[in-house]
Amino acid sequence: xxxxxxxxxxxxxxxxxxxxxxxxxxxxxxxxxxxxxxxxxxxxxxxxxxxxxxxxxxxxxxxxxxxxxxxxxxxxxxxxxxxxxxxxxxxxxxxxxxxxxxxxxxxxxxxxxxxxxxxxxxxxxxxxxxxxxxxxxxxxxxxxxxxxxxxxxxxxxxxxxxxx
Amino acid sequence: xxxxxxxxxxxxxxxxxxxxxxxxxxxxxxxxxxxxxxxxxxxxxxxxxxxxxxxxxxxxxxxxxxxxxxxxxxxxxxxxxxxxxxxxxxxxxxxxxxxxxxxxxxxxxxxxxxxxxxxxxxxxxxxxxxxxxxxxxxxxxxxxxxxxxxxxxxxxxxxxxxxxxxxxxxxxxxxxxxxxxxxxxxxxxxxxxxxxxxxxxxxxxxxxxxxxxxxxxxxxxxxxxxxxxxxxxxxxxxxxxxxxxxxxxxxxxxxxxxxxxxxxxxxxxxxxxxxxxxxxxxxxxxxxxxxxxxxxxxxxxxxxxxxxxxxxxxxxxxxxxxxxxxxxxxxxxxxxxxxxxxxxxxxxxxxxxxxxxxxxxxxxxxxxxxxxxxxxxxxxxxxxxxxxxxxxxxxxxxxxxxxxxxxxxxxxxxxxxxxxxxxxxxxxxxxxxxxxxxxxxxxxxxxxxxxxxxxxxxxxxxxxxxxxxxxxxxxxxxxxxxxxxxxxxxxxxxxxxxxxxxxxxxxxxxxxxxxxxxxxxxxxxxxxxxxxxxxxxxxxxxxxxxxxxxxxxxxxxxxxxxxxxxxxxxxxxxxxxxxxxxxxxxxxxxxxxxxxxxxxxxxxxxxxxxxxxxxxxxxxxxxxxxxxxxxxxxxxxxxxxxxxxxxxxxxxxxxxxxxxxxxxxxxxxxxxxxxxxxxxxxxxxxxxxxxxxxxxxxxxxxxxxxxxxxxxxxxxxxxxxxxxxxxxxxxxxxxxxxxxxxxxxxxxxxxxxxxxxxxxxxxxxxxxxxxxxxxxxxxxx
Numbered sequence: 001x002x003x004x005x006x007x008x009x010x011x012x013x014x015x016x017x018x019x020x021x022x023x024x025x026x027x028x029x030x031x032x033x034x035x036x037x038x039x040x041x042x043x044x045x046x047x048x049x050x051x052x053x054x055x056x057x058x059x060x061x062x063x064x065x066x067x068x069x070x071x072x073x074x075x076x077x078x079x080x081x082x083x084x085x086x087x088x089x090x091x092x093x094x095x096x097x098x099x100x101x102x103x104x105x106x107x108x109x110x111x112x113x114x115x116x117x118x119x120x121x122x123x124x125x126x127x128x129x130x131x132x133x134x135x136x137x138x139x140x141x142x143x144x145x146x147x148x149x150x151x152x153x154x155x156x157x158x159x160x161x162x163x164x
Numbered sequence: 165x166x167x168x169x170x171x172x173x174x175x176x177x178x179x180x181x182x183x184x185x186x187x188x189x190x191x192x193x194x195x196x197x198x199x200x201x202x203x204x205x206x207x208x209x210x211x212x213x214x215x216x217x218x219x220x221x222x223x224x225x226x227x228x229x230x231x232x233x234x235x236x237x238x239x240x241x242x243x244x245x246x247x248x249x250x251x252x253x254x255x256x257x258x259x260x261x262x263x264x265x266x267x268x269x270x271x272x273x274x275x276x277x278x279x280x281x282x283x284x285x286x287x288x289x290x291x292x293x294x295x296x297x298x299x300x301x302x303x304x305x306x307x308x309x310x311x312x313x314x315x316x317x318x319x320x321x322x323x324x325x326x327x328x329x330x331x332x333x334x335x336x337x338x339x340x341x342x343x344x345x346x347x348x349x350x351x352x353x354x355x356x357x358x359x360x361x362x363x364x365x366x367x368x369x370x371x372x373x374x375x376x377x378x379x380x381x382x383x384x385x386x387x388x389x390x391x392x393x394x395x396x397x398x399x400x401x402x403x404x405x406x407x408x409x410x411x412x413x414x415x416x417x418x419x420x421x422x423x424x425x426x427x428x429x430x431x432x433x434x435x436x437x438x439x440x441x442x443x444x445x446x447x448x449x450x451x452x453x454x455x456x457x458x459x460x461x462x463x464x465x466x467x468x469x470x471x472x473x474x475x476x477x478x479x480x481x482x483x484x485x486x487x488x489x490x491x492x493x494x495x496x497x498x499x500x501x502x503x504x505x506x507x508x509x510x511x512x513x514x515x516x517x518x519x520x521x522x523x524x525x526x527x528x529x530x531x532x533x534x535x536x537x538x539x540x541x542x543x544x545x546x547x548x549x550x551x552x553x554x555x556x557x558x559x560x561x562x563x564x565x566x567x568x569x570x571x572x573x574x575x576x577x578x579x580x581x582x583x584x585x586x587x588x589x590x591x592x593x594x595x596x597x598x599x600x601x602x603x604x605x606x607x608x609x610x611x612x613x614x615x616x617x618x619x620x621x622x623x624x625x626x627x628x629x630x631x632x633x634x635x636x637x638x639x640x641x642x643x644x645x646x647x648x649x650x651x652x653x654x655x656x657x658x659x660x661x662x663x664x665x666x667x668x669x670x671x672x673x674x675x676x677x678x679x680x681x682x683x684x685x686x687x688x689x690x691x692x693x694x695x696x697x698x699x700x701x702x703x704x705x706x707x708x709x710x711x712x713x714x715x716x717x718x719x720x721x722x723x724x725x726x727x728x729x730x731x732x733x734x735x736x737x738x739x740x741x742x743x744x745x746x747x748x749x750x751x752x753x754x755x756x757x758x759x760x761x762x763x764x765x766x767x768x769x770x771x772x773x774x775x776x777x778x779x780x781x782x783x784x785x786x787x788x789x790x791x792x793x794x795x796x797x798x799x800x801x802x803x804x805x806x807x808x809x810x811x812x813x814x815x816x817x818x819x820x821x822x823x824x825x826x827x828x829x830x831x832x833x834x835x836x837x838x839x840x841x842x843x844x845x846x847x848x849x850x851x852x853x854x855x856x857x858x859x860x861x862x863x864x865x866x867x868x869x870x871x872x873x874x875x876x877x878x879x880x881x882x883x884x885x886x887x888x889x890x891x892x893x894x895x896x897x898x899x900x901x902x903x904x905x906x907x908x909x910x911x912x913x914x915x916x917x918x919x920x921x922x923x924x925x926x927x928x929x930x931x932x933x934x935x936x937x938x939x940x941x942x943x944x945x
Binding site for chain 2: 017018020021022024025026028029030032034035036037038039040041042043044045047052055056057058059060061062063066075076077091093097100101104105106107108109110111112113116121122125135138139140141142143144145146147148149150151152153154
């Protein structure tokens with residue numbers, strides 16, 4: 001059985017599993033990291049959105065064998081550690097998570113880890129492009145929320161962006 | 165000099181009223197025997213139903229609605245719900261309802277915090293396992309949770325506080341009258357003591373009956389204040405556990421390979437050896453709904469499902485498509501009733517709409533963990549009718565009901581889906597067949613194609629008017645059957661609902677239709693009727709059941725009547741509204757949304773109302789149907805007309821958590837938009853086409869309005885209302901009205917895009933689930 005090694009939420013992990021198993025299942029079924037959710041398995045619903053080397057991606061569509069040993073995977077569980085202590089909010093969380101709490105965004109909550117990870121990546125991408133977040137950027141988010149929390153998601157992203 | 169407590173009310177009457185109010189707040193509860201303080205209330209305490217007094221020819225829901233029915237059904241049970249005070253100073257309560265996102269754990273915690281004078285953060289809410297002794301009282305539906313539990317839960321908490329005060333009086337050496345409780349601490353002249361310290365001291369070795377008096381609304385410090393969800397921190401950190409997140413020893417990932425036609429059944433597995441030899445696969449079994457595979461990971465289970473070669477029996481709708489079902493409904497339509505006394509000069513407005521199948525499609529697909537042994541079974545799943553599920557599973561496994569334990573798990577959405585425990589029943593069968601524990605999960609493609617759906621239906625309306633008056637309004641709704649075989653959540657009523665030839669279910673359907681539907685205008689002779697046919701589909705109560713379709717059809721005709729009678733849609737509704745509450749919500753949205761402001765060609769406002777769940781609501785929307793908007797391109801997406809603004813006002817009576825109510829309205833708004841514009845299932849050649857979120861178009865960020873305002877109306881009512889479904893119907897209706905005004909064309913079917921070409925390639929039926937892509941790293945951002 002091939003040994004797969006990568007960095008998960010700041011720690012190097014090694015798992016014995018075939019190359020073609022998608023990373024989502026390595027995280028959820030083998031490593032017990034369940035923040036990234038299954039909503040479709042075909043990179044459409046975006047409920048599993050996590051970060052690879054600081055950029056958003058969907059582990060349901062990446063075979064674990066495609067990872068390099070130094071690749072840094074961040075799931076919602078590791079998001080707070082992506083910012084310095086001083087940048088964390090009253091709950092010790094990433095400013096985007098704090099904005100999510102402040103706006104009381106979640107309803108059933110199932111898609112929200114993916115929404116937050118997508119939001120953080122979107123804000124960083126817009127900054128890399130040297131511009132500020134627009135309504136059109138928010139319109140382009142593909143993450144589905146079947147509870148229809150879109151209004152508060154938009155409010156929280158704007159607020160989180162201000163605090164990031 | 166006359167003493168007056170309330171201006172303008174004589175003192176004697178004010179005292180009578182006050183005494184009456186206290187009488188209505190005085191209840192009996194119990195302290196149960198135990199090592200720590202356990203306070204209990206009888207669910208039979210659910211409040212008296214509100215019988216509205218309405219002057220003219222009321223429809224059934226005005227006098228006795230679905231919520232009264234559910235609440236009265238609960239009243240029949242004589243069983244106890246309990247609040248426990250723990251030594252760490254927290255209170256805990258196992259709610260006999262399901263939390264699926266609607267916020268009932270938070271509102272329940274608020275009720276307990278209120279009566280106990282405890283911080284909200286110190287109230288722990290779990291979900292009760294199936295409790296058969298609760299009979300009808302463990303069903304989550306009809307937005308009834310708070311309506312039916314508001315009083316009993318508060319009584320249990322008040323009993324606990326009374327026992328804590330008595331114990332504190334003994335410990336502190338003070339009289340109860342001198343004690344004050346605040347934030348979990350009781351303070352008197354001699355000192356103070358915490359609830360945690362009193363938890364065992366206040367316990368009783370026998371059952372004690374206690375009389376309690378609930379707080380008056382004027383004393384509320386928690387109820388009615390905006391609070392964040394108690395599970396929000398868990399949700400945003402990934403720590404909130406749903407069924408598939410639970411780790412049950414030995415319960416490995418399990419999926420089902422399903423037939424290529426809807427509800428087809430397996431005849432023979434052709435390659436068991438090949439599937440069994442797939443990487444990670446541990447078990448393969450033929451079960452009633454397909455071929456089950458169990459593997460080390462869900463990814464390997466998906467691969468194994470795709471490798472299955474099998475022979476199948478066709479399902480009951482093999483070869484049929486949307487057009488066949490529409491024709492069947494048309495054939496089942498009964499003639500509109502003739503009105504005998506209609507004046508000769510009366511004019512008629514008519515309309516006829518088709519509403520296609522829609523999926524309730526929760527994010528968290530049907531899933532369940534089952535550990536079935538020789539002599540017992542343990543099930544974990546998001547269940548809104550756990551008692552019924554427990555009974556069905558016992559029957560399926562050949563066990564007695566008490567051999568089956570059903571744990572209710574918080575679920576990622578329901579929208580009616582979890583009234584049926586399709587995943588739990590399947591998991592139990594698979595676990596028994598394989599002889600090992602399983603963690604069963606439906607693929608998204610299964611969920612869309614085979615999952616419960618809102619039935620296709622037609623709605624026809626005839627309305628007549630003469631000389632500024634509407635003389636009659638008749639609506640006949642003809643629908644594929646809505647499945648209510650869960651009954652009231654337990655076996656007896658579900659058996660009644662399952663009588664041969666659909667007779668029992670039709671009785672349920674007609675009762676629920678009659679108890680929920682209402683035309684809230686003075687329209688003379690009003691009649692609404694339901695005809696249901698065809699039980700071959702997997703249907704159920706999708707969020708707000710009949711109301712979104714019925715209300716969209718009616719409000720479109722209300723706009724037609726207004727136009728025919730030369731009146732503005734808002735003024736017309738204000739003039740004909742039956743009650744002031746309705747005029748108040750209409751005026752609220754009209755003011756906040758600047759009704760009647762000049763709009764560019766191709767854009768328009770729409771306005772509509774709805775009345776249900778003890779509340780009334782109005783919705784004002786603005787829609788943009790200009791080509792530049794309609795034709796905007798987004799990859800594999802439905803764009804089309806865009807709702808640009810929504811103002812929604814609701815009078816939900818006494819509101820426990822306004823922040824939660826606002827959230828539910830915001831969600832319902834997106835449901836209403838989806839029903840009007842984008843989301844439906846297409847039946848083609850015996851199966852539903854949709855197999856992905858990029859096939860089934862629930863509202864996305866590019867469809868959602870950028871401008872949404874929810875207005876919660878002040879209310880003097882002491883009656884709590886329902887929240888979870890109350891935002892859908894008025895929104896759907898308002899969007900339909902706005903679209904008609906913007907385009908000058910009234911749709912004949914919904915959603916309006918249903919007959920457009922698919923903007924996607926249809927996924928395969930054999931194999932029934934798509935492979936996961938491997939190119940995810942090409943799309944990082």
